[in-house]
Amino acid sequence: MTASPSENAGLTLDRISVHFGGLVALDGVSLRVAPGRTVGVIGPNGAGKTTLFNVVCGFVTPTSGSLALDGRPLRPRPHRLAGLGISRTLQGVGLFSGLTVLENVLVAAPGSPERALAALDRCGVGPCAGDLPGHLPYALRKRVALARALVSEPRLLLLDEPAGGLGAGEIDELRELIESLSCSVLLVEHHMDLVMTVCDEILVLDFGRPIAYGTPAEIRTDEAVADAYLGAVA
Ligand SMILES: Nc1ncnc2c1ncn2[C@@H]1O[C@H](COP(=O)(O)OP(=O)(O)O)[C@@H](O)[C@H]1O
Ligand SMILES: [Mg+2]
Numbered sequence: 001m002t003a004s005p006s007e008n009a010g011l012t013l014d015r016i017s018v019h020f021g022g023l024v025a026l027d028g029v030s031l032r033v034a035p036g037r038t039v040g041v042i043g044p045n046g047a048g049k050t051t052l053f054n055v056v057c058g059f060v061t062p063t064s065g066s067l068a069l070d071g072r073p074l075r076p077r078p079h080r081l082a083g084l085g086i087s088r089t090l091q092g093v094g095l096f097s098g099l100t101v102l103e104n105v106l107v108a109a110p111g112s113p114e115r116a117l118a119a120l121d122r123c124g125v126g127p128c129a130g131d132l133p134g135h136l137p138y139a140l141r142k143r144v145a146l147a148r149a150l151v152s153e154p155r156l157l158l159l160d161e162p163a164g165g166l167g168a169g170e171i172d173e174l175r176e177l178i179e180s181l182s183c184s185v186l187l188v189e190h191h192m193d194l195v196m197t198v199c200d201e202i203l204v205l206d207f208g209r210p211i212a213y214g215t216p217a218e219i220r221t222d223e224a225v226a227d228a229y230l231g232a233v234a
Contacts, residue, residue: 008068008070008071009034009035009070009071010032010033010034010035010069010070010156010184011031011032011033011056011067011068011069011086011156011184011186012030012031012032012033012067012068012069012071013029013030013032013052013056013066013067014030014065014066014067014068015028015029015030015064015065015066016028016029016030016052016055016062016064016065016066016067017029017062017063017064017065018048018055018060018063018208019063024207024208025048025051026051026055026062026205026208027207027208027209028065028209028210029048029052029203029208029209029210030065030210031052031203031213033156033184033185034184035184036182036183036184037185037200037201038181038184038185038187038198038199038200039184039186039187039199039200039201039202039203040187040189040195040198040199040201040203041053041186041187041188041189041202041203041204042189042190042192042203042204042205043204043205043206043228044206044228044229045190046207047205047207047208048205048207048208049160049161049188049189049190049205050160050188051208052188052205053088053160053186053188055067056076056186057078057081057158058075058076058077058078058081082108082152082154085154085155085156086154086155086157086158087108087149087150087154087156087157087158088158088159088160089142089145089148089149089157089158089159089160089162090145090160093138093141093142093145094145095133095141095145096133097132097133097134098132099132099133100129100131100132101120101125101131101132101133101136101144102117102120102129102130104133104144104148105119105120105144105147105148105151107148108148108149108152109151109152116147116151117129119147119150119151120144120147122147122150123147123150124143124173124177125140125143125144125147138165138166139165139166139167142162142165142166143177146159146162146177150181153183155183155184156184156185156186157181157183157184157185158185158186158188159185159187159188159189160188161188161189162174162178162187162189163189164190171191171193171194174194175194175197175198178198179198185198187199192229195216196219196220197216199216200215201213201214201215202214202215202216202219204219204222204224204225204228206224206228211224211225211228212224212225
């Protein structure tokens with residue numbers, strides 16, 4: 001039986017494993033990000049979150065397993081993501097230090113200064129358009145990176161630890177921004193609280209293995225999740 005397009009719509013990961021030599025960074029991870037949904041991936045440090053993100057971006061080729069976009073096999077390549085309607089921010093910031101804030105966003109929208117300014121405004125950093133990123137506080141630089149990811153109006157936005165290095169108030173603002181997005185979001189994040197409030201579904205990884213998948217309410221009461229997080233601080 002052929003699945004209807006709606007059943008296949010969005011990004012699908014099917015039993016993805018990644019081995020780095022003898023280290024198993026991901027072990028049979030399956031996931032679906034349906035249109036308009038926000039899906040979180042959480043787990044302690046070293047759980048494999050960034051590796052999963054890198055698989056979707058094409059920075060890491062899985063040892064086994066497959067990806068699909070709208071039911072069609074996907075072999076992601078970093079330079080082809082934009083053409084597929086996928087954009088990303090990286091862990092940290094990753095702006096060009098020699099370009100102004102506006103020029104950094106224009107890299108993703110050549111010849112469209114109005115759109116670049118609108119994306120900056122939307123992320124609350126319009127007034128910084130003429131500044132060099134190095135002159136801005138870290139939280140504002142992260143917003144510029146988000147504006148650069150949003151300017152192409154992606155259908156799927158990939159965020160790796162967007163809350164990393166932010167204070168509580170800044171995380172609240174990030175939460176509002178993520179909630180205002182209409183595209184699908186794959187949110188890889190260490191911060192349980194942020195993920196619990198913005199995500200429709202959450203995958204929990206521990207040492208590369210999927211240990212839980214469900215709604216925030218389900219994850220909050222999951223014993224394996226509690227064990228993994230308590231284990232991480234013990
Ligand atoms: N390129 C790499 N080569 C070897 N090991 C790696 C590489 N990238 C990540 N790892 C290892 O894979 C595991 C998962 O790392 P990572 O995906 O960065 O975790 P997280 O983002 O959840 O903190 C860690 O043990 C890490 O040291
Ligand atoms: Mg990481």
